Amino acid sequence: METIEKKIVIIGGGPAGLAAAVAAYDAGERDIAVLERDGYGGGILNQCIHNGFGLHTFNAELTGPEYAARYLELMRARNIRIDYDTMVLSVSGDRTVTAAGPRGMVRYDAGAVILACGCRERPRGAINIAGTRPSGVFSAGTAQRMINVDGQRIGSRVFILGSGDIGLIMARRMTFEGASVAGVAELMPYSSGLSRNIAQCLDDFGIPLMLSTTVIEIRGRDRISSVVVANVDENKRPIKSTAREIECDTLLLSVGLLPENELAMGAGVSLSRVTGGAVVNDAFMTDVDGVFMCGNCLHVHDLVDYVSKESAACGRAAAEYVKAKAPCNTDKSDFVTIKTSGGVRYCVPQNITRSGGGSITLRMRVDNVYRKARLVVCADGAAIINRPRPIMTPGEMETLELDDKASTAVRKAEKVEVRLETEGVK
Amino acid sequence: MKGKKEIGKTIDCAVVGGGVIGCFAARELSRFRGDFCLFEAESDVASGTTKANSGIVHAGYDAKPHTQKSKYNVAGSLMMEKVCRELEVPYKRNGAMVIAFDADGREKLTALKARGIENGVQTEIISSDAARAKEPRLSDRVIAALYAKSSAIVSPYELAIACAENFIDNGGRVYTNTCVVGIARHERGYALTVRKDGKETTVVCRAVINAAGLYADEIHNAVAKPIAIRPRRGQYVLLDKSAMPVTHTVFQTPTALGKGVLVSPTCHGNTVIGPSAEDVSDKTALETTADVLDEVFRKAALSVPSINKRDIITQFSGLRAVCGDDFIIGESADGFFDAAGVCSPGLASSPAIGEYLATAVAKKLGLDENRAFDSHRAAIPCFATATDEERDRLIQSDPRYGHIVCRCETVTEAEIIEAVRRGARDLDGVKRRVRAGMGRCQAGFCTPAMVKILSRELGIPEELVTKRGGGSYMGI
Numbered sequence: 001m002e003t004i005e006k007k008i009v010i011i012g013g014g015p016a017g018l019a020a021a022v023a024a025y026d027a028g029e030r031d032i033a034v035l036e037r038d039g040y041g042g043g044i045l046n047q048c049i050h051n052g053f054g055l056h057t058f059n060a061e062l063t064g065p066e067y068a069a070r071y072l073e074l075m076r077a078r079n080i081r082i083d084y085d086t087m088v089l090s091v092s093g094d095r096t097v098t099a100a101g102p103r104g105m106v107r108y109d110a111g112a113v114i115l116a117c118g119c120r121e122r123p124r125g126a127i128n129i130a131g132t133r134p135s136g137v138f139s140a141g142t143a144q145r146m147i148n149v150d151g152q153r154i155g156s157r158v159f160i161l162g163s164g165d166i167g168l169i170m171a172r173r174m175t176f177e178g179a180s181v182a183g184v185a186e187l188m189p190y191s192s193g194l195s196r197n198i199a200q201c202l203d204d205f206g207i208p209l210m211l212s213t214t215v216i217e218i219r220g221r222d223r224i225s226s227v228v229v230a231n232v233d234e235n236k237r238p239i240k241s242t243a244r245e246i247e248c249d250t251l252l253l254s255v256g257l258l259p260e261n262e263l264a265m266g267a268g269v270s271l272s273r274v275t276g277g278a279v280v281n282d283a284f285m286t287d288v289d290g291v292f293m294c295g296n297c298l299h300v301h302d303l304v305d306y307v308s309k310e311s312a313a314c315g316r317a318a319a320e321y322v323k324a325k326a327p328c329n330t331d332k333s334d335f336v337t338i339k340t341s342g343g344v345r346y347c348v349p350q351n352i353t354r355s356g357g358g359s360i361t362l363r364m365r366v367d368n369v370y371r372k373a374r375l376v377v378c379a380d381g382a383a384i385i386n387r388p389r390p391i392m393t394p395g396e397m398e399t400l401e402l403d404d405k406a407s408t409a410v411r412k413a414e415k416v417e418v419r420l421e422t423e424g425v426k
Numbered sequence: 427m428k429g430k431k432e433i434g435k436t437i438d439c440a441v442v443g444g445g446v447i448g449c450f451a452a453r454e455l456s457r458f459r460g461d462f463c464l465f466e467a468e469s470d471v472a473s474g475t476t477k478a479n480s481g482i483v484h485a486g487y488d489a490k491p492h493t494q495k496s497k498y499n500v501a502g503s504l505m506m507e508k509v510c511r512e513l514e515v516p517y518k519r520n521g522a523m524v525i526a527f528d529a530d531g532r533e534k535l536t537a538l539k540a541r542g543i544e545n546g547v548q549t550e551i552i553s554s555d556a557a558r559a560k561e562p563r564l565s566d567r568v569i570a571a572l573y574a575k576s577s578a579i580v581s582p583y584e585l586a587i588a589c590a591e592n593f594i595d596n597g598g599r600v601y602t603n604t605c606v607v608g609i610a611r612h613e614r615g616y617a618l619t620v621r622k623d624g625k626e627t628t629v630v631c632r633a634v635i636n637a638a639g640l641y642a643d644e645i646h647n648a649v650a651k652p653i654a655i656r657p658r659r660g661q662y663v664l665l666d667k668s669a670m671p672v673t674h675t676v677f678q679t680p681t682a683l684g685k686g687v688l689v690s691p692t693c694h695g696n697t698v699i700g701p702s703a704e705d706v707s708d709k710t711a712l713e714t715t716a717d718v719l720d721e722v723f724r725k726a727a728l729s730v731p732s733i734n735k736r737d738i739i740t741q742f743s744g745l746r747a748v749c750g751d752d753f754i755i756g757e758s759a760d761g762f763f764d765a766a767g768v769c770s771p772g773l774a775s776s777p778a779i780g781e782y783l784a785t786a787v788a789k790k791l792g793l794d795e796n797r798a799f800d801s802h803r804a805a806i807p808c809f810a811t812a813t814d815e816e817r818d819r820l821i822q823s824d825p826r827y828g829h830i831v832c833r834c835e836t837v838t839e840a841e842i843i844e845a846v847r848r849g850a851r852d853l854d855g856v857k858r859r860v861r862a863g864m865g866r867c868q869a870g871f872c873t874p875a876m877v878k879i880l881s882r883e884l885g886i887p888e889e890l891v892t893k894r895g896g897g898s899y900m901g902i
Contacts, residue, residue, distance in 0.1 A: 102821070131713050223899060
């Protein structure tokens with residue numbers, strides 16, 4: 001078995017992995033390998049053929065493949081190594097990465113590992129929809145791939161459960177493909193997708209968004225023939241008297257994304273119950289020394305631009321680490337853990353190193369729709385950041401960029417809290 | 427599946443039904459010299475009750491003494507480990523416990539233990555501490571348990587598939603998508619009318635083995651005194667491999683309808699929870715229902731309170747073929763052999779039932795021993811469970827072992843191609859042979875690639891690839 005030594009091994013050649021690689025290179029590290037299980041880079045971007053990517057990063061409105069191509073060009077210009085068709089099977093706590101590829105098994109001994117493995121879709125089974133098990137039930141991303149990459153025609157009368165962004169985008173996509181979309185049901189009283197996607201993907205095509213509604217049964221023996229939907233009460237329990245049957249030959253599920261962290265678990269990385277990703281410090285290091293994490297396997301993002309930005313910071317930190325400068329996340333006395341409250345579900349990074357330097361960016365999501373609210377960061381009881389937000393929704397990630405002064409205050413504090421303050425208006 | 431040629435004018439024995447009983451009977455028949463065919467109405471063997479049950483090789487303490495159930499269960503359970511070794515099928519003797527929550531339950535344990543002794547199966551009653559020492563996540567409310575060391579788990583569909591492959595390797599023929607629609611007495615035995623692709627053919631056979639599961643009554647009633655098979659639905663949920671709440675099979679004390687809700691590991695490291703026991707009228711009523719699944723989960727949580735709905739990756743249901751209180755095993759008409767009403771403990775009994783049926787047919791027809799019979803069937807080399815050195819060798823032998831199609835279960839393209847070569851014709855057929863799509867993402871990632879591989883290997887357009895045959899097309 002071949003063994004390769006590398007300063008930085010990045011697992012995943014999607015938007016997170018590519019941005020981390022480019023940034024690590026630009027921070028001075030040349031000995032990098034990106035491991036990608038597909039035969040091409042860009043990850044999930046390749047099936048996202050709609051536009052709307054890159055407004056922040058490239059100041060241009062790009063499609064997913066175009067956004068990926070820009071990063072692959074940055075990789076080529078730097079001559080950074082990408083090992084394609086290489087599927088990582090395990091990562092050990094001492095940063096040995098074992099992968100399978102067409103030429104055999106390969107072992108990488110890495111100075112630092114960046115986990116940039118992305119996320120997967122929550123399947124039907126995980127949400128317990130009763131009924132038969134016919135064909136024609138797809139997770140929205142699977143359908144997106146089959147249509148956009150493989151050129152298949154998967155259905156003509158479609159119902160969609162879940163108003164996450166992929167569900168919304170697929171409602172429009174299926175319409176373009178000539179299918180009729182009977183509706184999009186959403187369990188919650190609000191959509192978990194971006195507002196612009198509701199407007200551009202549903203409203204523009206007259207596709208109904210059915211809030212506080214879910215699919216309670218799948219019918220059909222060979223291929224799905226209909227779904228039964230029902231309204232739900234405030235406890236999200238279906239109200240049986242509202243059950244109605246909607247004919248369809250395809251059901252798409254857009255019911256949540258789960259960070260893909262089996263490799264991280266194998267390496268002994270502690271995961272957050274809230275994000276499903278690792279608990280990291282402001283250098284994006286997990287609690288396993290030299291193992292970093294960024295992108296959708298750290299927490300599910302709304303925009304790829306934010307993935308790129310976060311991952312670039314991770315790549316720079318990994319480059320620093322292999323030069324033996326980055327603070328270690330394993331020393332509990334060297335960091336302060338950020339507490340979240342008042343509607344802030346989580347904050348990444350969770351830990352801020354006392355000995356670290358530089359300005360800190362906090363990324364978070366809220367647990368409900370809030371209007372006229374403020375995001376407040378408190379260090380030892382004093383509000384050091386107090387930013388108004390006209391509207392916040394669970395579907396959109398919130399970012400707080402702390403200046404040097406605020407960052408220093410956070411690093412020095414005994415207790416740090418991020419909370420949401422409202423004027424009682426939801 | 428392979429091994430096909432024109433169905434001959436008169437064959438020696440037809441096996442009706444490709445569940446685990448039919449496949450075992452067929453495999454055992456091929457120990458004898460003769461012309462044998464297995465007919466399966468669905469697109470694959472193991473498509474009915476065999477694919478949707480608990481996968482338990484019951485030790486045999488539970489069956490009522492002096493019944494067909496106790497006879498075949500005890501015998502089958504003793505045979506299972508060896509036969510799984512011969513057929514390279516996942517099998518694990520993990521032990522089982524029946525737990526009691528109160529004095530009434532403890533009495534039931536004593537009765538079960540006595541029944542076991544009568545059936546020749548050793549069990550012991552252990553204290554709650556001893557039970558929790560074996561199974562730390564058991565409920566605090568458990569006061570005692572009956573421990574059955576010889577209880578085991580097996581992969582039921584892989585067992586049936588392996589038997590079918592072994593049958594083919596030893597000269598048998600398996601016809602899928604082939605439904606026996608009529609059976610009548612014939613001067614040389616029986617004339618079966620079989621329908622495939624809408625076309626009917628007559629097959630004359632000297633003997634018949636009826637292992638048609640839920641439909642065994644329809645086959646039986648054409649030539650013998652009528653029986654009625656009643657479907658009894660069992661709904662299950664399956665937990666992700668990361669959950670692993672138990673290592674033993676944990677039962678509650680049995681009720682009139684069955685052995686109650688169990689929590690058990692599967693051979694592949696998932697956890698199966700179920701079944702319900704609902705008498706239904708429709709033999710195709712395979713839907714799951716939210717209320718019953720909630721109830722199943724609630725009952726299971728009485729045994730193991732830490733189980734979490736977040737770990738559920740899928741749910742499914744199976745229909746047990748129930749005919750009165752016992753199996754109907756034997757020669758119901760001249761040269762017509764039944765394995766009807768084989769509900770639980772049918773899987774555990776299958777090696778013994780298969781052996782009995784084949785031996786009875788051979789005796790009836792005066793068949794000679796097949797000296798060329800090879801009891802060994804080689805499994806498809808499994809990349810996921812191989813060591814890194816073995817994996818390297820596999821990839822060197824075929825680079826398609828280096829292409830992992832199903833990430834959750836680490837299944838390679840080479841394994842999928844081999845599954846197709848051995849008879850898989852659709853996504854479910856591949857899934858049951860090599861586990862692609864069986865994991866936590868439930869085929870989210872591998873479906874597009876699987877559709878392409880099946881299309882290429884079967885030489886059919888992608889839109890004609892199905893989930894499980896019939897009209898279950900993946901495209902429109």
